[in-house]
Amino acid sequence: MTDKNFVPSVYSNETNEGKVTFKSPSNIALVKYWGKKESQIPANPSISFTLDACATTTSISYKKLKEKGSSFSFDLLFEGKPMESFKPKITTFFERIENYLPFLKDYNFTIETSNSFPHSSGIASSASGMSALALGLMAIEKELNPEMEQEYFIKKASFLARLGSGSACRSIEGDLIQWGKHGEIDGSSDLYGIKYPYEVHSVFKNYHDTILLVDKGQKQVSSTVGHDLMHNHPFAINRFDQAHRNLTKLKKVFAEGDLKSFVEIVESEALTLHAMMMTSLPYFVLMKPNTLEIINKIWAFRESSGTNVCFTLDAGANVHVLYPEAEKEEAFQFIKNELVAFCENGQYLCDRIGFGAKKL
Structure with a gap:
């Protein structure tokens, strides 16, 4: 697949307002990715354990605007309070993904997000946060395109999450996720994470x-x-x-x-x-x-x-x-x-x- 596979054609449905919520976990890389090319492409492949307790819960309430905006319209609440300092990162993310989600300027969004771990704990929340946000936006796109297949939904969510934070593409699924093109791993891609496709001994379960x-x-x-x-x-x-x-x-x-x-x-x-x-x-x-x-x-x-x-x-x-x-x-x-x-x-x-x- 190429990034062009994630550019949608005309949507078959309409939705005026709604709310969607996802809880997405963090992950811990076993083989690390360090260094990236343009468009959040990893310089080397990586593999991670998906975690369970360390997670971000994100709700997106959306309401259609009377006419398409010239800029993105959203409010951001972190643990119930407005968080202006987060907004530039979300704006950058929306700019990166607008080509793949062309409905973004059609709606006003209220994004409410919280972590299961303290924000100041030193645990990176970008993987869990950006994956939860990407999944919520994909759920809205699925409202606009109800024929979307689940396999495509998961791949595109991982693809979009990567554009917010590289490691976020490894938080969509579990329990062992590989990201980055590797010659000996079938289906591996720089564009999104995949479930590790080979045999895994039971000793690595419940780690x-x-x-x-x-x-x-x-x-x-x-x-x-x-x-x-x-x-x-x-x-x-x-x-x-x-x-x-x-x-x-x-x-x-x-x-x-x-x-x-x-x-x-x-x-x-x-x-x-x-x-x-x-x-x-x-x-x-x-x-x-x-x-x-x-x-x-x-x-x-x-x-x-x-x-x-x-x-x-x-x-x-x-x-x-x-x-x-x-x-x-x-x-x-x-x-x-x-x-x-x-x-x-x-x-x-x-x-x-x-x-x-x-x-x-």
């Missing part, structure tokens, strides 16, 4: 993710800036090749339930992501001293316990502690006893694999 909130402050370098710094990065080509190789390795790892190799790939990916930040120009460090303390504690615990507890990191200081269902009691006891002390105000979030967004 847990305890998110340790090490630092809840504003990052000194945004992910958007960080992605751009990959354009002239001295190690960029090798990094992109590494991501492709790791996705190839994971095919066997997922099929065989090889937890040792899974841990090695996931932790290596997390550290490589931060290595790219530390070796860009300008260089920057998003990990905090307590991030490293937690990593060292995890390594020592895994060695002494023989478990498969591991970590991954997003573009920030917080640590995602991953462990299989069979090890949840031992792992969670370790987290409470030894890791929570390194969290800001002792805060952490318990999550697990989820199965994608839901219409409410």
Whole structure:
């Protein structure tokens, strides 16, 4: 498919007003994407676990205008209060997707959004937020085009979400989502995420993710800036090749339930992501001293316990502690006893694999 597949022809139906609500989860990448081309195209493919508890709920109330507007007409409420600071990001998103949703200037929208996790917690809400918004807009388009098939609906929602935030395209479905063209993954695309199409051992089902909130402050370098710094990065080509190789390795790892190799790939990916930040120009460090303390504690615990507890990191200081269902009691006891002390105000979030967004 190309982006032209997502440009609609004339709509067969009319709708004057209504309301639609979606709850969409965040996700945690196992193979990271870092660096992008024009139109939110990833410089390398990635794969992620869809989460369950960390989610955004977004309602869109829409009412048809008497005549098409010259600009976008919308109000935005975050957790019940007007949030003017969010509006430029939504305007940019609407500008990017207007070609694919030509009805956008025909309506006034009231967008009401809230997170299941504190906004200041240091958990990125762009994946859950933009995917929920994209799904709501797609539900309106389905009102205008009732013949739309569900498979197309999901692909286009992922395609649109990507134009808001790259990783948002991996939050539409679950539980294991791959995004970015890869020569050995059938159906993979730079335009949208797909459900991982190959065998996955039962040990990777019901995986847990305890998110340790090490630092809840504003990052000194945004992910958007960080992605751009990959354009002239001295190690960029090798990094992109590494991501492709790791996705190839994971095919066997997922099929065989090889937890040792899974841990090695996931932790290596997390550290490589931060290595790219530390070796860009300008260089920057998003990990905090307590991030490293937690990593060292995890390594020592895994060695002494023989478990498969591991970590991954997003573009920030917080640590995602991953462990299989069979090890949840031992792992969670370790987290409470030894890791929570390194969290800001002792805060952490318990999550697990989820199965994608839901219409409410």
